[in-house]
Amino acid sequence: MTRLHAPGFPEELIRARARTGQAAAFPSEKEYGHAVFGAVPTTGDDLLDRMRLAPPIFMPQRLEKLIELGREPTYADVELTTLIGGIPARLPVYVSALGSTEAAGSGLGLSVIRQAARLGVPLVIGENVASTSGYRDTETAAGLHLRIKTYLAELRGEHGGIVVQQNTEDADSEVWNLVYSDPVVADLLASGRLAFELKTGQGAKPGLGGMTVLDAADATRLAGRYVLDTTFGRGALLRSGSPGTFTEEILGQQIRLMRNNYPRARVWVKLPPVRDVRAAALVAWSAGADSVTVDGGEAGTGWAPLAFLQHAGLPLAECLRRLGPPPSCVLVSGRMWEGARAVKCLALGATAVGLGRAALLAVDEGPENGLVNLVECLALEMRMLVSALGKYAPARLGPEDVWLPEAGS
Amino acid sequence: MIADEPRFPGPLRRHLLSPVTRIALRVQQEILGAVRGFLAARGFVELQAPIIGPVTDPGVRGAKQVDIDYYGARYKLMSSAILYKQAALLTFDRIFCVAPNIRLEPPETASTGRHLVEFHQIDIEMAEASREEAMAVLQGLVVHTVDAVVRNLAGELEALGRDTGAFAELLDQPFDRISHAEAVARLEAAGHPQRGAAELAWSGERALSGKATRPFFVTDYPKGSRGFYDRESRTSAGVLRNFDLIAPEGYGELSSGSERESEYARLVTRMRETGENPAKYVWYLELAREGIRPSAGFGLGLERLTRYITGLDEIWQVTPFPKLAGVVSP
Numbered sequence: 001m002t003r004l005h006a007p008g009f010p011e012e013l014i015r016a017r018a019r020t021g022q023a024a025a026f027p028s029e030k031e032y033g034h035a036v037f038g039a040v041p042t043t044g045d046d047l048l049d050r051m052r053l054a055p056p057i058f059m060p061q062r063l064e065k066l067i068e069l070g071r072e073p074t075y076a077d078v079e080l081t082t083l084i085g086g087i088p089a090r091l092p093v094y095v096s097a098l099g100s101t102e103a104a105g106s107g108l109g110l111s112v113i114r115q116a117a118r119l120g121v122p123l124v125i126g127e128n129v130a131s132t133s134g135y136r137d138t139e140t141a142a143g144l145h146l147r148i149k150t151y152l153a154e155l156r157g158e159h160g161g162i163v164v165q166q167n168t169e170d171a172d173s174e175v176w177n178l179v180y181s182d183p184v185v186a187d188l189l190a191s192g193r194l195a196f197e198l199k200t201g202q203g204a205k206p207g208l209g210g211m212t213v214l215d216a217a218d219a220t221r222l223a224g225r226y227v228l229d230t231t232f233g234r235g236a237l238l239r240s241g242s243p244g245t246f247t248e249e250i251l252g253q254q255i256r257l258m259r260n261n262y263p264r265a266r267v268w269v270k271l272p273p274v275r276d277v278r279a280a281a282l283v284a285w286s287a288g289a290d291s292v293t294v295d296g297g298e299a300g301t302g303w304a305p306l307a308f309l310q311h312a313g314l315p316l317a318e319c320l321r322r323l324g325p326p327p328s329c330v331l332v333s334g335r336m337w338e339g340a341r342a343v344k345c346l347a348l349g350a351t352a353v354g355l356g357r358a359a360l361l362a363v364d365e366g367p368e369n370g371l372v373n374l375v376e377c378l379a380l381e382m383r384m385l386v387s388a389l390g391k392y393a394p395a396r397l398g399p400e401d402v403w404l405p406e407a408g409s
Numbered sequence: 410m411i412a413d414e415p416r417f418p419g420p421l422r423r424h425l426l427s428p429v430t431r432i433a434l435r436v437q438q439e440i441l442g443a444v445r446g447f448l449a450a451r452g453f454v455e456l457q458a459p460i461i462g463p464v465t466d467p468g469v470r471g472a473k474q475v476d477i478d479y480y481g482a483r484y485k486l487m488s489s490a491i492l493y494k495q496a497a498l499l500t501f502d503r504i505f506c507v508a509p510n511i512r513l514e515p516p517e518t519a520s521t522g523r524h525l526v527e528f529h530q531i532d533i534e535m536a537e538a539s540r541e542e543a544m545a546v547l548q549g550l551v552v553h554t555v556d557a558v559v560r561n562l563a564g565e566l567e568a569l570g571r572d573t574g575a576f577a578e579l580l581d582q583p584f585d586r587i588s589h590a591e592a593v594a595r596l597e598a599a600g601h602p603q604r605g606a607a608e609l610a611w612s613g614e615r616a617l618s619g620k621a622t623r624p625f626f627v628t629d630y631p632k633g634s635r636g637f638y639d640r641e642s643r644t645s646a647g648v649l650r651n652f653d654l655i656a657p658e659g660y661g662e663l664s665s666g667s668e669r670e671s672e673y674a675r676l677v678t679r680m681r682e683t684g685e686n687p688a689k690y691v692w693y694l695e696l697a698r699e700g701i702r703p704s705a706g707f708g709l710g711l712e713r714l715t716r717y718i719t720g721l722d723e724i725w726q727v728t729p730f731p732k733l734a735g736v737v738s739p
Contacts, residue, residue, distance in 0.1 A: 168686045177473040181515040183735070198684070245681055253682035256633025260607040261471050287633075288606070 004108065004364040006357045014337050017377045018362035018370035025339070025377050025384075046298065046335070047317035047404070051344050054403040059390030075387040080379060082394060084352045085291025085329050086266040087161035087193050090120035091379050092346060092394050094163075095371075096293075096333045096354030098126050110150050111363035115371035117151045120159030124293075124354070127167040127199050127210050127241065135178050144175065148184060161193030163268055167210065168244045169226060180262050189264045195290065196265050198254055200280070201243050201272030203295030203334055204304040206313040209241030211304065243272075248283050255287035266290045268331075273297040273313035278322050285328045292326075293354070294319045296334025320348040325399075337374070339381020347389075347397040417519075418725045421739050425729060432565045433727040436558055437715045441507065443557035444531055447550050454501045458490040458508035458532065464689050466491050467636055470608065473513035486511040489708065491638055492693045494534035495669055498702045505533045507711065516735035521611055523661050523713055523724045526732040531714075533666075534706030540650045540668045543705035544626060547654055547664060548584050550709070551624060555579055558718050571720035575658060578623035584654070586626035592617060608634040614661050621657035628652045637679035639667040654709070660717040666707025673697045 005011065017024040027035070065073040080091035095116040098109055116123045125147050135144050144164070151162055162185070166175045176196050179185060188194040201207065214228070214237050229238040251269075258267045269284040270293040271277055281292045296316025314322070316334040323330060326349045333354030336342055342353040355375070362370035386394060389401045418424050445455065463482065465474055466489035475486040487493075490508040497504045508530050518524035531550075535543060559566070559573050559580075566573055587595075589609070596603040601613040609617070609627070617627075630639070632647045639651040651667030670676050676697050680687045687694060715727040725731030732738050 166684075168684075171684050172686050172689055174473055177471055177513075180471045181473060181513065181734075183516065186516075242686070250678070250681045253633045254684045256606045256631070257683055259604070260634045263607070263610070288604075 004360060006361055009335070009357055009361070010337065011361055014358050014361045014374065015365040017337075017374045018365035019373065021369075021373035022377050022380045025381050047315050048335075048341050048344050050405055051317070052403045053340065053343060053347070053385055053389065053401060055388045055401075056390060061392065061396060062387075062390045065392050073387065073392060075380075075383040077392055078383040078386045079393050080382060081159065082352065083329075084122050085163070085195055085268050085293075085331060087122045087163070087195060088159050089122055089161075089352065090159040091375070091382065092350075092352035093119075093342070093375060093378065094122040094124060094331065094352055094354050095359050096124050096295075096356045098124075098356070098360070107367070108360055108363050109147070111367045112359045112371060113147055113150045114154045115363065115369070116359070117154035117160055118156070119372055119375050120155075120157060121375070122161045122163055122193075122195075123151050124163040124165060124197060127165045127170055135173070135175070144179070145182070145184070148179070148182075152184065152188075158191075161191075161195065162188060163195040163197050163266075165197045165199045165270065167199045168242045169209075176258075176262060176265075180265065192264075192266065194265050195268045196258060196262055197268035197270050197293065198258060199244075199270045200246055200251065201274070201295075202270070203273055203297055203313060203316075205308040206272035206274055206297070207243060208304070208308065209243045211241070212239050213237070214239050246280075248279070251280065252283050252287040255284060255289050259288045268293060270295065273316065273319050273334075275314065275322075277314070277319050278324065281323055281326070281330070289328075291329040291331055291351070293331040293333070294323070296332065298334040316345070317348070320345065320350065323349060325349055337378070339378050339385055342378065343382055343385040343389075343394075343397065344402050346394045347401040348399060351395075417723075417733065417736065418731050418738070421730070424731070429569065429721070429726055430729065432569055433715060433719050433721060434729060435565055436562055436719050437711065437727060439558050439562055440554050440711070440715055440718065443554040444507075444550060447553045448503075448505050448533070451503070451546070453503040453505045453533065456497055456501075456504050456506045458487065458506040459493055460487055460509060461485065462487065462493070463692065464492070465489065467683060467685055468512060471515045475511050475513060488512045489530070490532045491636070491708075492690075494532055494706055495638070495671070495701050495704060496693070496696055498534055498536040498704055499696075502536045503534070505531065508532045508708075514734040519733040519735055521661075522722060523716065524734060525712055525724055525728060526734055527730075528724075528728070529711040530708035531711055532706070532708045534669075534704050536702040536704050538668075538705040540628070540652060540666075540705050543666050543668075543707055544586075544652055547666065547707050547709065548624075551654070551663070551714070552580060554714070555718060566719065569719050569721065571718070575720070579657075582623060584624050584626055585621075586628055586652075588629040589627055589631060590629065592627050606631050606633050611661070614655065615659050618655050618657060618661045619659040621655065624654055624656050624663065626652045626654055632682065635665075635667070637676060637683045637685060638669050640670045641675075641679070650705075652707075654707075656713070656717040658717075658720075660713070662710075663713050663717060664707050664709040666705065668705045669703065671697065671701050671703045 082089055082092045084094055164179050185194050227240040231238045267289050268291045269289045271280050273296050284292050297313030316332055329351045330349055331352050332345050332350040333356055336353045336355050337358035345353050359371050362374040424430055461484045463484055465485040465487050468488050474488055477484050488510055511527055514524050555576050593603045593605050596613040601616055603613050629648045630651050635649055639649040642648045642650055653662050654664040656663050677687050712724050712727050716724050
């Protein structure tokens, strides 16, 4: 089996967490008593990495908690359960869109799905899955129906749910109609734990649609539905989806039609890291979206041109700055794997963070428990950081909890 | 009065042998005769609607389409004849068809009493016509048809327990009309939650219908609740020049109609607003680019009209081979 790689991502640190879980939140316990530790100066141009969390000394909310508990609160008292776009989750984390890209369609994808269900976190099923692999006819790992069934088979308790994306090509395949009337989702619909996510673009390649590399046989099957390009010479073809054309009116009306057509499903909207992200989010919320997901320019699991990976799309921190204090649910993804980045995003207005590449790496390391371990480590870090800020629920975090060097104070 | 029938169709043999089925289908035959006579007298030409095509009405409310393999191309069974109706006005000024439709409706519609997966619409389209002209034709058609059945099949209606006194107002007075916004306000005042930007919920529509004593029109649905071909008002943005006809006594929607969008650029934009991929409508958009005629029209559900006139509880009772959502049947 080929080991999965994620160039530019802290792969070894993620694999360590997938193996050892919460222990990986600390330096090796073997070094305890034999070494001293301090911050490693942050380099690089990632704005979120350069920010620091800034706890205060005076903590009125900790006093509230102390009074409530009758004892000093600890990080274990931080309540992480939350509603993510209307779906109850055990912590402010969801597993973000793993679509038709080959890494997600293999056995790895199903491992991610099983573990996400066991964790009680929502799962977003990406675009182009049913359009390229079919809905019910296939029993390969890539089929949409199989992905849903796999998640539901492991789901216990009241936390977790499924989110199904649809893009322009998926609309031709009527993905949402297929899911909405499938008896397999009846319980999810009845408990408000099924959402549909309108995809308007993605982090890794804003302005482009989903791209995958196909062999000639698959290309023949999909000809006419997607743009196919012989970029790679003989053999492999580049398959491109369409990003879709949007104006304020088109976006607002598409959301209203979703609410009209699927009244029992939650409505999510996924935005790429665009300069008018605030205007788009306001249109989405006012049309009735339960949640807006913003994929930072640093996000994405799929295949994207290098020029886009390096140069196109706003970084997530800038998207959050432009959004300002959001009036409704904002979900973010982009290089998420550990607690500090996640807590910074929550402080800057996000309701939850999405794991993409990190989830795939974690299950590549641990097909049974890799993602569970990674998320438990992340949850521990979240608890410790949120409590250090004198707060006991992520929703209480605010921009005062984050310091950016350029901002001075 | 014939004994109560069950909520869902039983074995096909029992259904086909039922006197209720026999009478309902006789009434339906009378309805079709009256419809054809009424429309032919007003210059409508009957066409046979296509059953398959590369694209069909996208539909709303989560109804799925049926794909078929057409020599390697993906084709659809028609969920509505709308696109072909507009095209057919290149040949005639006024057309109609009794069009078979297939919509794989969400399973919860199996118990509404008025949804079938396989059904027929009396589909009408009139070139260069306004919404008001289409509504006038629809009102005239319903009154004429009810009158014909009451006159010619009084014994059959009596056998079904249908009190023809229920049609007294229909036969005597014009149909009321209220706007969608008024309908929303009435529902909310009566304690039915109803979003202003959405289609009327089935329960709310049933409540409005239950209070009415003759059919009434609901007009001006908001964009975002209907397909791309319903024409948007040029003076009130976001409001469609469309209508539904609702039967009284709780029977609910009988018909939907509208003025149509016919300008190419507007059609493409409206397709995007409804999340559609314009590329799959290529034959229709090519016609529109060269010019199709402005029009208005409607689809009147044959089985729904039959159910209303016969007063039967369930729509499957008025069709010989009923197919309800989620129920595997012959």
